[in-house]
Amino acid sequence: MSPAGQPATPGPATVAPAARPSTARAVVTGIGVVAPSGIGADVHWRTLTAGNYRVGPLTLFDATGYPTRLGGEVPDFDPAGYADNRALVQTDRWTHLGFAATRLALADAGLPEQAPDPYAWAVTLASSSGGNLFGQRELQRLWSSPSRTVGAYQSIAWFYAASVGQLSIRHQFKGPCGVLVAESAGGLDSLAHAVRTVRRGTPVVVAGATECPLSPYALACQLRSGLLSDVADPRAYRPFDAAASGYLPAEGGAVFVVEEYGHALARGARIYGEVAGWGATHDAVHTGADHGGDPVQYARAMRLALDRATVDPAQVDLVLPDALGVPRHDLAEARALRAVFGDRPPPVSTHKPLTGRAHQGGAALDVATALLAFAHDTLPASVGPDEVAPGCELDFLRECRRPRERIALVCARGFDGFNSALVLRGAPPAGQGW
Missing domain, CATH: 3.40.47.10 (Thiolase/Chalcone synthase)
Known part of the structure; x- marks a missing residue:
């Protein structure tokens, strides 16, 4: 089902992968945004063109005792609208955001949620810090309860490749999948790798990144870098400004459908760019x-x-x-x-x-x-x-x-x-x- 509750409209049958020249073009046919600017590409665009600030007090945990207490959170995000409860209890909010962004990107591209030819579809996302909120909860449980145990899913939910693994299972992406780790630079590296994957013969690649660095542990790590702003003003993040004092943390991101150009043309897809x-x-x-x-x-x-x-x-x-x-x-x-x-x-x-x-x-x-x-x-x-x-x-x-x-x-x-x-x-x- 689509996020709106309507059946996803399947596109024409996927073109089977074939030997392609190394110069095959890779185009973007679907965009899924789940960010503080809103859920959906259109909402994101309206927010930034209107210049609306979406930074505010952190609510995912009590940040009262931290020098940085502001950040960007995805508004009104209900993960149950994008995955079933079985998947949600096994995964972190970072992966929940990935579930949502991927479904939005596939719907935007006019593609079905289940790959009709699994080995012709792949997923390559970027990651850096992994499942912070899930890991925080389980470690607190380990050290604060008499049982000294963690949940069965701790071993996979925090793992930096968890989102790629979960998406490959959920959507049947069985082509060459992977995860890129280069902190902020990884969000671009994932798209570069998607192009290489297309040129090697996989016509559909899901790429991009989401993040959720908003937990006590994650915030403490960022504060240790000395790069966060401690100014108590939602407009404290001021790049290239004489008043610049550091950045404010945020969650979310974007996921894209990257296709081989001929494959996109064959199914009449709308193309955003190359x-x-x-x-x-x-x-x-x-x-x-x-x-x-x-x-x-x-x-x-x-x-x-x-x-x-x-x-x-x-x-x-x-x-x-x-x-x-x-x-x-x-x-x-x-x-x-x-x-x-x-x-x-x-x-x-x-x-x-x-x-x-x-x-x-x-x-x-x-x-x-x-x-x-x-x-x-x-x-x-x-x-x-x-x-x-x-x-x-x-x-x-x-x-x-x-x-x-x-x-x-x-x-x-x-x-x-x-x-x-x-x-x-x-x-x-x-x-x-x-």
């Missing part, structure tokens, strides 16, 4: 108190993505940056962008201040934003900065505008040196060919 290029590098340096990341390696990831997409930097309509909101990291990111684009950078737009930072789920959410921007023929204005921090002078998009080339560069960094970039080419307006 994953045209990607790049990934590593700093080989621990994220410490005095290090904001290596702009040289970060810029190299961007150039790799542009080169693979055969896109000139001048063609880029929009950059969606990592936007950590920590001064030294923002400065390093601005330097990397200037190294790639010179003195005339393309418009830069970020919306993480509205939702909080959902780690790999936040990077996937930026991909959804870019694809929806092309679908709506509108580049969304950036949320801030109000006063640009010294050294972070970029071309922040202050008003919505129409795209020219329909090309976006999405960037993300993970703690301890991961850098990733993804080039998206939006589908042309209706009536125009690729």
Whole structure:
């Protein structure tokens, strides 16, 4: 059943996998968003274009005693609408969000919830911290009760690959499945890996990421990094701003249906855009108190993505940056962008201040934003900065505008040196060919 309670509309029969050239094109035909901005791609788009802040006091646990007490939570989320109780008791909220985002993406793509040809479908998601809330509950049970036991599902619910495993079982994805671990950068790496999987002969790949780092343990780990803001204001997350004080945590993310172009055309699918290029590098340096990341390696990831997409930097309509909101990291990111684009950078737009930072789920959410921007023929204005921090002078998009080339560069960094970039080419307006 679809989330609305109606039977999912199956698409035409899946084209059996066949030998495909290494240059096979991979396009996005379905978007599923479950984020603080709302449930569903349309709701997400309306929230960010209206500039509505969805950050507030944490309610998933009592955060009264923590210096950071604000974050982004998915509003009115009922996991029972997306999975049966048997699956829910075995899994963490992070996986519940993945259940929902995947069902929404499949419905949006016009595909059935059960793969008609299981070995032609695969799932590749990103993960970083795993099932925090489930693990927290079971560890408290272990150390606070006389029985000194944990539930039978502790061994799998917290595991970083739990969501991929559960989705492959639930939807019968039996193609080459996997999980990418690169903290926030993984949300982009999962889509890059989906393209590689398509080029190796699997016509349908579910990719993306969700996250739920909102538990006492997870918040304590993030506080230990020194990167969270302790400002008691829902607008405290201010990337590239002179008042930047760190990020605010968030849950959620986005999941996509990535298809081989010919497969999508054969079934008459709507196409949002193409994953045209990607790049990934590593700093080989621990994220410490005095290090904001290596702009040289970060810029190299961007150039790799542009080169693979055969896109000139001048063609880029929009950059969606990592936007950590920590001064030294923002400065390093601005330097990397200037190294790639010179003195005339393309418009830069970020919306993480509205939702909080959902780690790999936040990077996937930026991909959804870019694809929806092309679908709506509108580049969304950036949320801030109000006063640009010294050294972070970029071309922040202050008003919505129409795209020219329909090309976006999405960037993300993970703690301890991961850098990733993804080039998206939006589908042309209706009536125009690729």
